[in-house]
Amino acid sequence: MRIIAADSGTALLDKAYRPKVVLTAAAVLVEEPFTQPTAQHFRLIEEEYGKPTLLLHELQVIAELCARHSCDVIHVDASLGGAALETLSLVDILGLRITPQAKQAFRTIYPKLRKMVDRLYHQHGVSILAIGKDxxxxxxxxxxxAAYSVVAMATRAAAKAELLILGLPRMCTIQVQGSAVRAASLEPGEHELIASVEDRGNAVERVRLREFPNPFLRGYRILVIEPQGG
Amino acid sequence: MRIIAADSGTALLDKAYRPKVVLTAAAVLVEEPFTQPTAQHFRLIEEEYGKPTLLLHELQVIAELCARHSCDVIHVDASLGGAALETLSLVDILGLRITPQAKQAFRTIYPKLRKMVDRLYHQHGVSILAIGKDxxxxxxxxxxxAAYSVVAMATRAAAKAELLILGLPRMCTIQVQGSAVRAASLEPGEHELIASVEDRGNAVERVRLREFPNPFLRGYRILVIEPQGG
Amino acid sequence: MRIIAADSGTALLDKAYRPKVVLTAAAVLVEEPFTQPTAQHFRLIEEEYGKPTLLLHELQVIAELCARHSCDVIHVDASLGGAALETLSLVDILGLRITPQAKQAFRTIYPKLRKMVDRLYHQHGVSILAIGKDxxxxxxxxxxxAAYSVVAMATRAAAKAELLILGLPRMCTIQVQGSAVRAASLEPGEHELIASVEDRGNAVERVRLREFPNPFLRGYRILVIEPQGG
Known part of the structure; x- marks a missing residue:
């Protein structure tokens, strides 16, 4: 089974560890044993935190990855009980047991969402499941x-001699292995899950990384990226 | 303190990883330090997923284990806040804050449940607590x-030269150690919990086991049992 | 960032593992990397389990630690969405989406709470955030x-030749390292979190410690403290 999935995540934080923007949308192709991507595609989105348009960014990177790789099913990070998005009208969605805020979000993005989902479904003939965190x-x-954001922000921190603070996704830690930046899961039962991005410009060598628990948000870690000698 | 407890679990999955049946009901006797069974008893039930009669199977294996071992209290996998089942009328249960589906389930099985609980309570004089996942x-x-299902399904896969796919319980992994099949917990804080079943027929040697995360259900793992050379 | 925080916890249990009292209130000063206290202060409170006055004990140990150490913000174990307690009237609190029991608790303690919060805020000029378990x-x-309770109860068990049973906080395990009693987190992603208390009277050497899962409460562990030769 070949699954293409997307998510947006990893925040840029201010000095009080409050999220400013969501940095990255990532699409991955995952095959058995479902532990690492066999292909991946990224966009640096720097989108406002909690914006409903995040889902549209996710559909865009999915479409871009689908143009290069086939799959049997698409998973998106929207929690509608695993329903197939290509079958849901706006009325269907508003009839689901989701929060009023989620309904408002879908109302806002529905016309664009519909168009992107229809194009994906007709071009590739696979279901787009709103399966979310499951x-x-x-x-x-x-x-x-997370792996992509660290490389991108290390590059920026080194170029601008600027200290940057990242809010990693829940239960995620960063490991540098040679020229690869790896994001590993700290969630129990997810010890094998790894995503890795090549640091082609050796940006990580030009910064210092410090990682520690976010004191305001148990289960989340902070990564401080400090320019060397800066 | 000697606790006898039961649960039913471990699913047979189809190729799309959807559950077909629940395979096994297990009763265990557990004593301090409460990490491994000191006695156990199994039935291969192959019952429809989510059926209310699962609880009746659990009471049956409990009764069978109680016939051979004494205990101070019985725990069953029904979440009624730890109430003693022998004291609850159907009206009491329907008055609890449980889901409408759970109420309907108890309505269906209550006459048989009542009979089994009364017999257990009168024969052994110990409470049957509806404590559930706590x-x-x-x-x-x-x-x-899980340990029992792996041995049973490895036996079947080898005998029928058939590939079988198991859905393990939440946060559970299988380890083969000599002739024992062990199910270990991946839940944090449960590193010591182990259940083990002897593979007397050496069935596991005649199959290949592949275990990986269920891509549709975070926290759950899949075990593929493939006949050797099959 | 320097955070002073408090919590009350660690229960004394009866032989059926039911909580009798909450043993200890602790205040800690925590600084980057937010993994261990850099200063700490304790009171043995032996307060009834679930009593609303636990929060007052926590404010007391905070006030006592604040008298010796400066900080930028105070965290208390009350889950009001991170609101600043010094800005909340009783009417504000009763208008929040919290349980009726929590409202009743705040009604009971509000006059004393108000006084303690005002004094803290005016003496130290820092916010007291009701951030709770986050x-x-x-x-x-x-x-x-937990670390403090073990030293205190080992001392008592040795002095009185009495067996004592502690209910540790959720996902917490005790390690003895030389003369230090350490409480470590078993929560995923909290592998670095440690709190340590010196056992100055060598009480732990005069008792036997046995730790195992609380069979009635998954995720919690029991520590039995048994006088040596007792």
Whole structure:
């Protein structure tokens, strides 16, 4: 089974550890044993935290990855009980047991969502499941946003000699292995899940990384990226 | 303190990883330090998933284990806040804050449940607590269903030269140690919990086991049992 | 960032593992990397389980630690969404989405709470955030209650030749390292969190410690303290 999934995640934080923007949308192709991406694609989105348009960014990176790789099913990070998005009208969605805020979000993005979902479904003939956090593939995409964001922000921190503070996804830790930046899951039972991004510009060598628990948010870790000698 | 507890669990899955049946009911006797069974008893039930009669199977294996071992209290996998089942009328149960589906389930099975609970209580004089997932003893019974199911399905896969796919209980992994099949907990804080079943027929040697995360259900793992050379 | 936080915890249990009293209130000073206290202060409170006055004990140990150490913010174990207690009237609190029991608790303690919060806020000029279990600093205080309770109860068990049973905080384990009693977190992603108390009277050497899962409450562990030769 070949699953393409997407998620957006990894926040840029201010000095009080409050999220400013969500940095990255990632799409991954995941196959048995469902522990690492066999292909991946990223966009640096720097989108406002909690914006409903995050889902549209996720559909975009999925479409871009689908153009290069086939799959049997698509997973997106929307928790509608695993329903197939291509079958849901706005009325269907508003009839689901989801929060009023989620309904308002879907109302806002529905016309664009509909168009993107229809195009995906007709071009590739696979279901787009709103499975959300239950999907291991979505989780791997979430970890991938962390690996990509670290490389991108290390590059920026080194270029601008600026200290940057990242809020990693829930239960995620960063490991540097040679020229690869790896995001590993700390969630129990997810010890094998890893997403890795090559640091082609050796940006990580030009910064210092410090990782520690977010004191305001148990289960989440902070990564401080400090320019060397800066 | 000697606790006898039961659970039913471990699913047979189809190729799309959807559950077909629940395979096993297990009863265990657990004593301090409450990490492994000191006695256990199994039935291969192959019961429809989510059926209310699962609780009746659990009471049956409990009764069978109680016939051979004494205990101070019985734990069953029904979440009624730890209430003693022998004291609850159907009206009491329907008055509890449980889901409408759970109420309907109890309505269906109550006459048989009542009979089994009364017999257990009168024969052994110990309370039957509806403590559910809070009980470590119920958790050990759940792990035991996995160890037993692996031996039973490896036997079947080898005999029928058929590939079988198991859905393990939440946060559970299988380890083969000599002739023992062990189910260990991956839940944090449960590193010591283990249930083990002897593979007397050496069935596991005649199959290949592959275990990986269920991509549709975070926290759950899949075990593929493939006949050797098959 | 310097955070002072408090929690009360660690129960004395009866032989059926039911909580009798909450033993300890702990205040801790935590600084980056937010994994261990850099200062701490304790009171043995032996307060009834679930009593609303626990929060007052926590404010007291906070006030006592604040008298010796400066901080930028105070975290208390009350889950009011991180609101600043110094800005909340009783009417504000009763308007929040909290349980009726929590409202009744705040009604009971509000006059004393108000006085203690005002004094803290005016003396130290820092916010007292009702952040509750989301705070890593509150979690470290919770672990600290365990380390302190073990030393205190080992002392009592040795002095009175009495067996004592402790209910440790959720996902907490005790390690003895030389003359230090350490409470470590078993929560995923909290592998670095440790609180440690010196056992100055060598009480732990005069008792036997046995730790195992609480069979009635998954995720919690029991520590039996038995006088040596007793």
């Amino acid at each position: 999907s291991v593939a979505v989780r791997i995409a979430e970890l991938a946003t | 009980s470590v003893a119920v958790r050990i019974a759940e792990l035991a269903t | 705070s890593v600093a509150v979690r470290i205080a919770e672990l600290a209650t």
